[in-house]
Amino acid sequence: MSRLELLTPEGLRIDGRRANELRRITAKTSVFSKADGSAYIEQGNTKCLAAVYGPREGRFRQQMQSDLALLNVEFNVAPFSTSERKKRTKNDKRSLEMATFIKQTFEPVILRRQLPRSQIDIYLQIFQHDGGVLQCCINAATMALIDAGIPMIDYVCACSAGCIDKVPVLDLNNVEESSDTPELTVAVLPRTGKVNLVEMESRLHIEKLQSVTELASQGCMQVHKVLDSVIRENTEYLRDRMNA
Amino acid sequence: MTTLESNNNNNNSKSFEVFHRIQPHEYLRRFLEHDIRPDGRLLDKFRKTLITTGSIATANSSAMVRLGGTTVVCGIKAEVCEPHVEQPGQGYLVPNVELSPMCSPKFRAGPPPEKAQVTSEFIHQLFTNSDLFPLESLCIEQGKAVWVLYADIVCLNYDGNILDASLLALTAALSKLKLPKAEVSESMMVEADVSNPTQVFEMKRIPIASTFCVFQDPHALLSDPNEAEETLGKEMVTVVMDTQGQVCHVYKNGGHSIDTQVLKTCFERGMERTKEMATLIQEA
Numbered sequence: 001m002s003r004l005e006l007l008t009p010e011g012l013r014i015d016g017r018r019a020n021e022l023r024r025i026t027a028k029t030s031v032f033s034k035a036d037g038s039a040y041i042e043q044g045n046t047k048c049l050a051a052v053y054g055p056r057e058g059r060f061r062q063q064m065q066s067d068l069a070l071l072n073v074e075f076n077v078a079p080f081s082t083s084e085r086k087k088r089t090k091n092d093k094r095s096l097e098m099a100t101f102i103k104q105t106f107e108p109v110i111l112r113r114q115l116p117r118s119q120i121d122i123y124l125q126i127f128q129h130d131g132g133v134l135q136c137c138i139n140a141a142t143m144a145l146i147d148a149g150i151p152m153i154d155y156v157c158a159c160s161a162g163c164i165d166k167v168p169v170l171d172l173n174n175v176e177e178s179s180d181t182p183e184l185t186v187a188v189l190p191r192t193g194k195v196n197l198v199e200m201e202s203r204l205h206i207e208k209l210q211s212v213t214e215l216a217s218q219g220c221m222q223v224h225k226v227l228d229s230v231i232r233e234n235t236e237y238l239r240d241r242m243n244a
Numbered sequence: 245m246t247t248l249e250s251n252n253n254n255n256n257s258k259s260f261e262v263f264h265r266i267q268p269h270e271y272l273r274r275f276l277e278h279d280i281r282p283d284g285r286l287l288d289k290f291r292k293t294l295i296t297t298g299s300i301a302t303a304n305s306s307a308m309v310r311l312g313g314t315t316v317v318c319g320i321k322a323e324v325c326e327p328h329v330e331q332p333g334q335g336y337l338v339p340n341v342e343l344s345p346m347c348s349p350k351f352r353a354g355p356p357p358e359k360a361q362v363t364s365e366f367i368h369q370l371f372t373n374s375d376l377f378p379l380e381s382l383c384i385e386q387g388k389a390v391w392v393l394y395a396d397i398v399c400l401n402y403d404g405n406i407l408d409a410s411l412l413a414l415t416a417a418l419s420k421l422k423l424p425k426a427e428v429s430e431s432m433m434v435e436a437d438v439s440n441p442t443q444v445f446e447m448k449r450i451p452i453a454s455t456f457c458v459f460q461d462p463h464a465l466l467s468d469p470n471e472a473e474e475t476l477g478k479e480m481v482t483v484v485m486d487t488q489g490q491v492c493h494v495y496k497n498g499g500h501s502i503d504t505q506v507l508k509t510c511f512e513r514g515m516e517r518t519k520e521m522a523t524l525i526q527e528a
Contacts, residue, residue: 032401033313034348045301049400051346059352074353076344079396080303080319087340087396123346125398127317128302 006176007164014176015044019169020215022159022222023132027139027230029147035123037148041140044173045130047081050140052148054120069115071107073122075099075137081129099124102137105158105187105197111151120150131174134185134199135160139223146231155227156196158187159219161212163204168215182208186216190224193217272476276464283470288513290454290468293521295412295528297420304393304423307416307528312470313403318413320395322423327383327390335382335390339367341397341410348402348471363407366495367395367414370451370484374492377418377447385428393421404470407482411453416525419447449486451493452521454514456481458502465506467513481507483514487522 007013017023023044032038035051042048058064075098079087102122110120122144124137138158145152162172162183169176172183182204187197195217204212264271264282275282285291291312300306303319327334343360345351370376382391395417397410457469457477466473474480479500484493491511496502 032315032347033403034401035346047300049346051400053345053349056349074345076346078317078319078398079340079394080300080306080321083302085321085323085394121345123344125344125346125400127319127398128300130302 006179006181007167007169011167013164013169015173017171019164019167020218022171022219023173025139025223025226027143027227029143029230029234035144035148037144037146037150039140039143039147041136041143043132043136043139043171045128046132046136046173047127048133048136048140049125049127050137050144051123051125052120052141052144052150053123054148054150055115055118056121058117058119064117064119067113067116069110069112069117070119071103071110071112071122072119073099073103073106073124073141075102075124075126077126077129077133081126098134098137101134101197101199102141105138105156106141106145109153109156109189109196110145111153114151120145129174131172131177132160132185134158135171135187135223138187138197139227143227143231147234154189154191155224156187157190157220157224157227158185158197159216159223160185161216161219163208163212166208168208168212170215170219182212184209184212184216186213186220188217188220188224190221268472269476272459272473273461276459276462279464281466281473287464288467290517290520291470293412293524295416295524297416297528305417305421307413307420309409309413309416311405311409311412311468313401314405314409314470315400316397316406316409316413317400318395318397318410318417320393320414320417320421322391322393322421324384324389324426325392327387331379332387333383333390334379336379336392337368337371337382337395338392339364339371339395339397339410339414341367341399341406343399343402343406347399350402350471359406363410366407366482366493367397367411370411370493374451376449376451376486376492381446384426388428389426391423391426393418402471404472404474405455405468408453408455408468411451411484412521412525415447415450415452416528419450419525420528449488449490449492450518450522450525451484451486452514452518453482453484453493454510454517456483456510456513458500458506460500463506465509465513467517481510483510485511485514485518487518489515 026042029039037052135158162181182202184200294310297307306319308317341363457466458479482495
């Protein structure tokens with residue numbers, strides 16, 4: 001069985017990146033008219049769309065809380081997004097797990113006390129799956145929430161990192177994820193540097209944990225720069241149109 | 245003086261919005277009396293249409309269509325399976341339209357909404373009944389293996405007329421579909437040369453759907469209704485025509501009765517639209 005060389009001796013990965021290089025990020029906000037806020041992100045070949053509706057009246061009256069806004073996240077993978085067609089139902093355990101991660105990531109960041117008795121819905125859709133889905137979703141959700149004007153403490157920027165042949169690498173793609181590469185996803189609040197989410201399902205030697213986590217955090221800062229520039233550009237455009 | 249005037253103007257624009265909210269029928273009627281629609285279109289104008297193909301690399305073929313605000317993505321994945329016993333030489337096309345809560349606040353989470361199921365079935369019937377492309381071309385080996393094309397159509401933003409947009413996306417994706425050459429080996433395994441997809445899918449005729457909304461008071465026929473017009477309209481008529489000038493499918497679900505003259509207008513407008521869209525698909 002031939003083993004793919006994920007990291008050549010010269011330090012190049014399968015797609016030609018170096019160990020600490022992020023994939024190219026393209027981001028756009030306000031892509032749809034019906035949603036209160038929307039964003040589209042491409043990280044390498046992973047394409048993710050986020051739509052935010054809210055704050056709006058909740059669906060179930062009994063679940064409404066008198067002092068907080070309720071956050072509801074739905075995660076959906078399009079059947080044509082993976083190399084083998086997999087029609088995942090919405091209530092699939094994996095999808096629910098992802099949705100819960102994202103919900104728990106954003107609950108402390110959104111200033112929910114300012115919007116009591118309401119519901120904020122975040123819908124995430126993956127169009128192309130090439131690794132780094134959780135980080136892509138978190139980044140897209142952040143941009144969509146900002147686009148919807150929902151008050152938050154800070155951006156939430158996420159990045160994944162792993163360890164190939166004892167070398168920490170940043171932002172794994174699908175091929176690297178499917179081989180036995182340990183993968184760690186970290187979501188960070190850039191202004192304070194505080195970590196919001198850490199997710200790892202594989203085995204990683206404890207001595208490597210520190211360096212991989214640090215690398216991921218640095219990746220988050222780079223992601224933050226990109227997202228912030230897109231948001232600022234959009235806001236300037238809006239401001240110019242308003243003043244015109 | 246100027247502040248007073250601008251205050252008045254503000255009040256006027258606010259009262260427009262209030263009127264639109266509390267009396268949507270009357271609001272639309274006032275526009276229709278002057279042969280124009282609230283978004284500025286003439287009654288027979290379709291919204292600006294954009295088609296992009298090939299954006300999804302994991303799908304065998306993909307297309308994204310923007311019909312005004314309605315945005316739809318279609319991804320086609322081809323798999324191999326055994327053919328139906330009664331049709332051993334035919335493959336399948338399985339369309340599936342998804343209308344999730346993401347695209348509009350109208351749709352709630354849960355089982356697929358009625359509209360999605362109706363649209364999926366419409367497209368399925370269209371391809372099965374009219375001879376748009378021969379399902380025999382999907383056959384790998386008679387009785388043993390055929391291609392099944394799963395067409396997943398995901399709506400991203402819903403602003404009316406999902407039917408036209410879905411069919412357009414599916415047709416555009418099919419026109420760019422390339423399947424690998426496959427053959428059944430002795431061990432009953434199907435081998436396909438995935439690295440070199442050469443078999444271009446031939447669409448004999450390109451079907452284009454045109455949907456119209458019928459209003460009774462005043463008598464008006466609106467092409468390509470947006471969401472607001474759809475909810476207010478008395479009746480929807482869809483006409484599917486192909487580039488050779490033939491009618492593939494007419495759909496009017498029996499709500500309100502309409503004039504034959506109105507139906508004729510539908511066909512005429514449908515023909516124009518078909519010609520425009522066919523060129524757009526070929527250029528995409």
